[in-house]
Amino acid sequence: MDPTKPESVPNPAVRRLSLYLRQLEVFARKGRRTISSKQLGQSLNLTDAQVRKDLAYFGQFGHPGIGYRVDDLIAQVRRILGTDKIWNVLLVGAGNLGRALMSYKGFDAKGFRLVAIFDNDPSKVGKRQGPFVVESLNDLRSVIDQHAIRLAMIAVPADAAQEIADKLVEAGIRGLLNFAPISLNVPADVALNAVDLAVQMEQLSFLVNVPASQPERTGAGGVIGDHRG
Amino acid sequence: MDPTKPESVPNPAVRRLSLYLRQLEVFARKGRRTISSKQLGQSLNLTDAQVRKDLAYFGQFGHPGIGYRVDDLIAQVRRILGTDKIWNVLLVGAGNLGRALMSYKGFDAKGFRLVAIFDNDPSKVGKRQGPFVVESLNDLRSVIDQHAIRLAMIAVPADAAQEIADKLVEAGIRGLLNFAPISLNVPADVALNAVDLAVQMEQLSFLVNVPASQPERTGAGGVIGDHRG
DNA sequence: GGATGTGAATGCATTCACAGCA
DNA sequence: TGCTGTGAATGCATTCACATCC
Numbered sequence: 379m380d381p382t383k384p385e386s387v388p389n390p391a392v393r394r395l396s397l398y399l400r401q402l403e404v405f406a407r408k409g410r411r412t413i414s415s416k417q418l419g420q421s422l423n424l425t426d427a428q429v430r431k432d433l434a435y436f437g438q439f440g441h442p443g444i445g446y447r448v449d450d451l452i453a454q455v456r457r458i459l460g461t462d463k464i465w466n467v468l469l470v471g472a473g474n475l476g477r478a479l480m481s482y483k484g485f486d487a488k489g490f491r492l493v494a495i496f497d498n499d500p501s502k503v504g505k506r507q508g509p510f511v512v513e514s515l516n517d518l519r520s521v522i523d524q525h526a527i528r529l530a531m532i533a534v535p536a537d538a539a540q541e542i543a544d545k546l547v548e549a550g551i552r553g554l555l556n557f558a559p560i561s562l563n564v565p566a567d568v569a570l571n572a573v574d575l576a577v578q579m580e581q582l583s584f585l586v587n588v589p590a591s592q593p594e595r596t597g598a599g600g601v602i603g604d605h606r607g
Numbered sequence: 608m609d610p611t612k613p614e615s616v617p618n619p620a621v622r623r624l625s626l627y628l629r630q631l632e633v634f635a636r637k638g639r640r641t642i643s644s645k646q647l648g649q650s651l652n653l654t655d656a657q658v659r660k661d662l663a664y665f666g667q668f669g670h671p672g673i674g675y676r677v678d679d680l681i682a683q684v685r686r687i688l689g690t691d692k693i694w695n696v697l698l699v700g701a702g703n704l705g706r707a708l709m710s711y712k713g714f715d716a717k718g719f720r721l722v723a724i725f726d727n728d729p730s731k732v733g734k735r736q737g738p739f740v741v742e743s744l745n746d747l748r749s750v751i752d753q754h755a756i757r758l759a760m761i762a763v764p765a766d767a768a769q770e771i772a773d774k775l776v777e778a779g780i781r782g783l784l785n786f787a788p789i790s791l792n793v794p795a796d797v798a799l800n801a802v803d804l805a806v807q808m809e810q811l812s813f814l815v816n817v818p819a820s821q822p823e824r825t826g827a828g829g830v831i832g833d834h835r836g
Numbered sequence: 837g838g839a840t841g842t843g844a845a846t847g848c849a850t851t852c853a854c855a856g857c858a
Numbered sequence: 859t860g861c862t863g864t865g866a867a868t869g870c871a872t873t874c875a876c877a878t879c880c
Binding site (some may be wrong): 837838839840841842843844845846847848849850851852853854855856857858 | 859860861862863864865866867868869870871872873874875876877878879880
């Protein structure tokens with residue numbers, strides 16, 4: 379597998395990459411220097427083969443007989459995910475969720491920096507929100523250009539979300555994280571991820587209703603919304 | 608496919624079920640009476656065959672030549688997901704995210720009712736938060752029993768999350784939605800879903816770095832975190 | 837011995853394509 | 859004609875199992 383040609387990497391592998399990184403950072407904090415695919419897999423409830431294959435899609439990072447050097451692998455995975463550089467991010471929506479996102483720490487530690495907040499509501503524009511001043515959507519283009527912003531989070535009501543998405547795309551945004559409970563339409567060359575609280579809860583509802591299988595203890599990891607949706 | 612034996616339903620199909628429901632509710636609000644698998648699929652960027660197969664895992668809901676009756680299908684999907692009844696839900700963590708979750712509307716409309724808030728921090732216990740009074744984790748068991756709560760949301764810092772999860776499971780919770788950026792360990796018979804903001808953003812970072820394919824407009828749906836993890 | 841990286845084999849999920857019904 | 863439901867075919871992801879290297 380040629381690391382310079384990531385065109386054929388399975389989507390699920392990319393999702394797991396984020397989980398590997400998160401887990402590697404835990405091991406690094408504990409002082410671990412190396413880790414095997416087996417150990418990393420166990421901590422996420424995945425097989426060793428899965429871990430090795432996922433990583434091998436991007437290059438040869440391991441050392442036979444040794445495993446992976448933790449610091450090394452962290453650096454490699456960050457590079458692959460693109461978070462070895464800082465991403466400036468903007469947020470639209472200064473409601474309850476928006477404010478929670480603004481004050482979310484451990485965002486910076488992952489390579490993302492929230493640099494601007496926007497809201498539709500004229501009565502909110504110009505007001506302070508924590509360290510930010512809410513800006514008008516009319517200034518979208520100029521703020522995006524000024525800070526070289528490529529990623530945006532949408533935390534507005536469902537009925538406003540598509541209109542906001544359109545404006546963001548038109549103003550040059552390349553990736554969207556949508557928190558509104560609605561399907562967004564964007565050009566195929568714009569990345570889209572979504573988090574819908576109700577959808578998450580519905581999955582739990584389904585799983586709890588259907589009796590579960592064998593009750594052995596199971597490692598469990600983070601979850602990724604995927605699906606362009 | 609026998610609707611009374613849901614044991615062999617593909618996981619991705621269940622995830623999409625939530626998206627179908629969300630979209631069906633949109634069509635219902637617009638006054639649509641029936642809808643074809645093609646139309647439903649288009650609105651979510653899925654093929655008609657995918658929609659039909661997914662629904663057929665659970666029963667025969669459609670009418671050849673006609674499509675699906677919207678109201679009917681909504682009722683069926685709710686029943687399948689278990690949201691035709693109300694679920695009482697509790698939340699642990701009265702921080703920024705917790706407060707945003709407390710005030711999230713359109714939660715009730717989906718069949719979930721937040722009935723209690725807990726926090727580790729003694730200085731928060733007993734204080735009002737919106738319509739709630741923050742309770743102590745010592746009262747977990749009694750509150751869970753009293754309200755027949757089976758689902759919980761965890762919105763606490765990463766280093767407290769596992770301990771909270773253990774207590775919740777021990778107190779009888781059957782499904783967890785974890786917002787802390789860490790892998791949780793729970794027994795296999797407890798349902799687990801997770802939302803990690805940083806993981807979501809990392810996926811966007813990756814996608815934006817890799818040049819996208821053909822720029823044709825694409826329908827897009829909601830996203831589901833899945834993966835026990 | 838202990839571990840990786842990887843073709844080959846398996847298993848799952850999606851798509852095709854069509855019989856059958858309204 | 860229009861559309862569903864579904865076996866069969868395809869395609870994708872995971873797992874196996876082993877050659878290879880420290």
